[in-house]
């Protein structure tokens with residue numbers, strides 16, 4: 515689960531880790547029965563201090579993902595990732611889907627230099643007068659002639675890597691005009707600037723590094739500059755600009771773990787085998803942080819979301835032992851905490867037309883008294899689709915998310931599928947405990963009897979979805995993300 519509404523400031527420290535994958539603990543032997551002891555074992559490995567809080571793009575998620583691949587292999591799934599082209603086009607299948615992340619790192623202050631129409635050159639202050647996002651690759655850009663844009667009439671006929679567009683518009687008009695110009699998100703341009711108003715920002719030296727995003731690949735986005743305060747007021751007079759971003763993208767590749775359980779269809783509806791249900795949980799957390807002198811700085815992420823991952827591993831074993839009607843794809847995703855990046859990459863590469871539903875598992879390690887305590891689950895977006903009814907009719911006792919004000923529906927991996935129009939919802943038992951995103955979210959704080967009962971209910975829920983006659987479907991008017 516990631517924070518809401520404002521992202522938390524999370525200082526991160528990367529540690530270099532010796533040791534190879536072969537030194538990692540092996541998953542417990544496969545057994546289709548759902549067992550609290552096995553759930554506990556998975557959580558203890560994933561949330562151990564040795565796993566260092568599983569920060570995406572680091573060595574620790576590499577080791578966690580190796581453990582997960584071994585678990586899926588032991589459970590008898592087929593590998594669902596690939597290298598190079600898709601397996602259907604000759605690519606080699608693996609347990610991993612490579613996720614091309616980049617981390618922004620800054621080693622000097624960004625400098626924006628401008629020349630006004632009178633030929634005067636000056637530099638403006640980062641933070642107070644401009645912000646930068648994304649920074650793009652670490653190289654000086656410009657000088658560029660500034661093209662001032664107030665409406666579509668101002669867009670140049672030709673624009674490209676030598677063009678700096680300065681928008682005197684709101685953010686949404688800027689987005690629309692960039693699309694009209696054939697450069698969505700500033701792809702293929704030199705610089706994109708926007709005069710955002712007279713209010714100055716706070717003094718600060720350079721952007722906070724460490725943030726991950728998906729690499730733009732070939733389609734490189736222009737650095738985006740927001741002008742504020744005096745710079746925004748004077749932007750009308752600008753003729754030329756040069757940017758030294760002070761740093762930029764450093765590759766921080768990571769990987770999702772993907773397994774498949776082929777559906778068998780039914781005698782009268784063999785085509786149901788072609789419907790895919792994606793079961794997902796994220797295995798990354800937020801790494802190491804907090805005060806330098808603290809005794810414990812490892813944010814273990816036992817409940818968030820080693821618990822969901824452990825439950826999904828047990829579900830995968832049970833499903834593989836008795837193949838479902840529909841095909842199941844098990845997605846153990848990285849970088850949820852960084853903006854759901856692993857799942858965003860999954861939906862970019864995976865053929866979505868076959869996917870009828872995503873059921874996601876988040877924070878199942880502690881009972882939630884709000885919905886009846888041990889073994890009882892709640893489902894986000896309950897009223898939006900028929901999924902809740904399908905699951906409840908199977909006798910799972912699953913109820914609607916009791917805390918709509920928290921907006922959990924939009925705060926986990928399922929939302930990426932929803933944005934693609936696919937029914938996507940999350941099962942959880944999160945009870946708002948204070949160990950969320952803290953060093954105290956440790957394996958020994960979870961209730962494994964509750965988790966076992968919750969996992970059994972999850973299996974009944976999943977069976978209803980993957981084996982039932984009715985495919986998941988939205989209610990009329992959904993998905994509506996505007997409320």
Ligand SMILES: [Zn+2]
Nearest residue numbers: 515516818851
């Ligand atoms: Zn989280």
